[in-house]
Amino acid sequence: MIDVETASQIFKAKLTFNAQRTAFDIKADRAYPPFNRVMMDGIAVSFDEFQAGRREFLIEGVAPAGEPQKTLKLMTSCLEVMTGAPLPKGTDLVIPYEHIQLNAGKALVTKDLDRQRFENIHAVGSDCKMGEVMLKAGSVVNGPHAGIAASLGSKLTLTQSPRVMIISTGDELVEVEETPAPHQIRRSNVHALKYSLELNGFSDVTLDHLKDDPLAVADHYQKHAKEFDLLIYSGGVSKGKFDYLPNVWIEMGVTKHFHEVAQRPGKPLWFGTDEKNKTTVVGLPGNPVSSLVCLHRYLIPGRQIHVRLSEEVVFKKDLTYFLPVVLESRPDGALWAKPLKIKNSGEFSALAGSDGFIELPAEPSFFKAGEVFSFFSWRHF
């Protein structure tokens, strides 16, 4: 049995895939802004004229956004300019409508202010130069990124999603649509795992189910190992008489990296890679909470988040303890984690209302309110 930190390091070293990210650098196709861009509706004038004391300007015309650059004919006059318009040639100061009065074809500056050359003008190339990288490959996509790509005429190309198959095992499982007999339960883990993967950047997830039959599992593995980057099995990795999966994987040529981690829940976790078929095999415990915790802790961990424990927790076993929590952002700027009252780790219901879980190390056994621990979110951010 290895500890959580070691398990985490092995996963980091051996996993060859990641959630979907931007596939390529996106570079500026021209300078931005592509011209000296008017930033306020108002008039464009010569700064030198203004500085020399001129406050009244004859209006030569209007420069709207979307039209080619205009030219000011007389240094002493002005053009009305709209936000987004190219700054007219011969002008280098924009005075907003709020500071002027328009009367009989003239603009009178009524607000007495110190003004700067290029005020209210977004200078050509001030955001970025042509060819500059605007969005690096490997970014997790959000709304602004979609805007950047569109503004540069680029497609927001994402890396190919790893091909994931989630396989439930266990003869006690029936389909979600079926009514289980008293000794049966519905096949729900795979749906929780799939939703979690899809919510966090894995879009190519297939589900399958196998009866508790080692030969059928071996046959299934031989058929599918090459097609997927990751095979996640749910159940069948404990110490039980019918937990035959680890033996099947080893017979199939999978290199075992570890079996069992000193953690609760999730102790029976199994991890291996198959170099020949270029795939990764993860055996998650069949317990619903365990399987979700292992998925989020090791396979799709997201960014590192530190949170404060909001109440004392006692856990005397010499195991790392993953504890579901509700997150609360308090006015002190800290994220506080309130442990959920869970009687047993067995059922999903224990997780309703939780935002994720915190990791309490194997030592010590007493965790004080206010201490800081790592948090893993059901939804990345």
Next chain:
Amino acid sequence: MIDVETASQIFKAKLTFNAQRTAFDIKADRAYPPFNRVMMDGIAVSFDEFQAGRREFLIEGVAPAGEPQKTLKLMTSCLEVMTGAPLPKGTDLVIPYEHIQLNAGKALVTKDLDRQRFENIHAVGSDCKMGEVMLKAGSVVNGPHAGIAASLGSKLTLTQSPRVMIISTGDELVEVEETPAPHQIRRSNVHALKYSLELNGFSDVTLDHLKDDPLAVADHYQKHAKEFDLLIYSGGVSKGKFDYLPNVWIEMGVTKHFHEVAQRPGKPLWFGTDEKNKTTVVGLPGNPVSSLVCLHRYLIPGRQIHVRLSEEVVFKKDLTYFLPVVLESRPDGALWAKPLKIKNSGEFSALAGSDGFIELPAEPSFFKAGEVFSFFSWRHF
């Protein structure tokens, strides 16, 4: 011009839709667990026998998961039990394999421990009773919720997504695939807004574009107002000569709730509702950063998050200041917000690498490092 808090209150009062959530309460279809469920692989015995001093038990057979409940024939013997199996009748203690030796059809308890009645047994109904609400209507869905619904045989039915149309206006805009002339820019805002909406629970988003022609806009509004819950216009709401949209909406019968908010960026924000057509009209400023900030601040704000400013900021205008930041979770348990160096608010590129923005109130003008402010995330969590 109203302040940010007032604008926020008006939005809250007048918006009649929300991001997609669970549509119905999901109730337990039976008690959970549905039987006394074995939690460890090992042997099931009578607690009274164990308590009376018995340490050796004849093995009567095996109780796997997925088979109906077995019955122990002799109080003095045991059944091997697998995790997930129904606890055999006549037993009320599970002793894990790690604590026993198996030899010649007998199990010998080798680990000397105080044991409790029902140890390693997940009692029937201990997670929830039949009919109990397991997942409330109105939940933002995550992986555990998908698992809960599946385990109860329920579909994870979501509320219908509000029907949103985003309409860009402005003759300076060309399509993303086109190469803009020097005075033109690509139509990118709508893509940033659509991606942001989809990332945060709005799945029914349509795009459209209109030339700067009041009659065409009025005609378009009459055709489409009834079909959408929300019409978001991008551009055309400033004080410019060609910012005719507010007049068109009022002519169309839209009730204006406000125009202009004391904020930077996003001052020209316009908001109204059309009771006759049962739709909401929002005019976002055409500036890319402004439009995204207004969308996230007022229309899809997410949960309230407090963060600490990581460096001093000076902003002397009497406006609420929305400042893009990079979030950093520090070992003190706090989220620290590092302002991005932005020369102008005009371009999306300023937002690359940001996680969202913070809201700095209109007063004071000096914001110290370490002070706490509200944060709005590009991705909800």
